[in-house]
Amino acid sequence: MRAIKRIWNAIRNFMIIFSFIVNIILLVVLIVLGVLIFEIKSQVAQPLIGGLHSSFVGLDNATIDWTIPVRDELPISLQVPINQNTMILQPERTLNGAPLNQGETVVTLTRDVPLVLQGAFIQTGDLTLRNATVNLSLPQGTQLPVSLDMMVALNTEVPVELDVRAVIPLQETQLHDPVENLQLLFEPLTRALYNLPDGFDEVPSFVGDVVxxxxxxxxxxDNEYTQNPWPGYSRTAGVGYEHFDETGPFGSFGTGIVTVGGIPVLDELIRPELYENNDTPQDRNERATQEMNSLGVEAQFFTGGLGARVSFAPAPLTQAVASQLVPADQSAATGGPESNSPSSTGNTTTAPIEDFGILPTPKNPDDE
Known part of the structure; x- marks a missing residue:
């Protein structure tokens, strides 16, 4: 019995000493945190959480501005009808001062053209000839108005060289929804962090206001951060673009679906209008989905399933292409084929890597 009592006393003394040590450590940690709390807030919490939120805001507001070079040859194989219904006459075109009729064009003789008229009737003065034969010669360079009616076979390749500028605000695409949802995850935390005191000198007034x-x-x-969460970009986008105001059937329209947001309790403080009358973003999205289905809009067009429909299978990797992907130093070390040597099949020659001529978007001189 005494042995059990001694063991119990030893355990009790150990627990008392251990608890005392733990309390001392916790007290020291709390004191250190209390002293450094605002340093942690300004140097760790705000840069980390605010940086994530700011990056998502910048991604949502970003605009793709890129010039896409189109270099190709379009094969054309057509039968083109040429007649008075397909020819467009310029009003100012005339022949010897007389305007041409609709459907007429002017041809120029490239050589002298002899004409023989049989059975001609000629009457001049007292001379009358019947069933006469007249020999004429139209000289080279004579211009004649003619009306063509023929089919012209057009088989050729038309070179196409275009630089197409694409200006795409990401906020106007489906990327806006997931990026906005990431913003909403961090926005309540960033608002709270930046609205809390930044130093001990602000604590008394803050506590007094709360009490x-x-x-x-x-x-x-609002605070300085929420008014301008993203400072700007290192390059411009859309400078000199003249088609922002154009409208047309671009094939995209609103669905009524809203982003789900982050923690519901905090999200309701940020977007109270979505939670009125015991409503939630999920309820709104269910109703919007039903509305889209009733309009005959397939789910793949607004749920992200379109990517699976238009996915392209990659082209097979041939020996010629594979040899181009091997770095020069590695190819020499392994004895691989060079860019101008025959491949292992002995039937093809590896072509040098093609320069596709992608052009960067012109920079604004004010950015430099």
Whole structure:
């Protein structure tokens, strides 16, 4: 019995000493955190959480501005009808001062053309000839108005050289929804962090406002960060683009689906209009999906399934292409084929890597 009592006393003493040591450590940690709390807030929490939120804001507001070079040859094989219904006459075209009729064009003789008229009737003065034969010669360079009616076979290749500028605001695409959802995950935290005191000198007034019922709303009060979360970009986009105001049947329209957001309790503080009358973003999205289905819009056009429909199978990797992918030093070390040597099949020659001529978007001189 005494042995059990001694063991119990030893365990009790150990627990007391251990608890005392743990409490001392926790007290030291709390004191250190209390002293460094604002340093941690400004040097760790705000750069980390605010940096993530700011990056998502910048991604959502970004615009792709790129020049796409189109270099190709279009094969054309057509039977082109040429007649008075297909010819367009310029109003100013005339022949010897007389305007041409619709469907007429002017041909020029490239050599002298003899004409023989049989059975001609000629009457001049007292001379009358019947069934006469007249020999004429139209000289080279004579211009004649003619009306063509023929089919012209057109078999050729038309070279196409275009530089197509694409200006695509990401906020106007489906990428906006997932990026906005990432923003909403961090926005309540960033608002709260930037609305809290930044130093011990601000704590008394902050506590006084809270106790007096005049404390700031951490979730809705604007601050310097929320007014400008993203500072800007290292290059411009859309400078000199002249088609922003053009409208047309671009094939995209709103669905009524809203981003789900982050933590519901915090999200309701940021977007209270979505939670009115016990509503939720999920409920709104279910109704919007039903509305799209009733309009006959397939789900793949607004749920992200379109990528599986238009996916392209990669081209097979041939020996010629594979040899181009091997770095020069590695190819020499392994005895691989060079760019101008025959491949292992002995039937093909590896062509040098093609320069596709992709042009960067012109920079604005003001950015330099």
């Amino acid at each position: 007096g019922g005049n404390g700031p709303d951490l979730m809705s009060a």
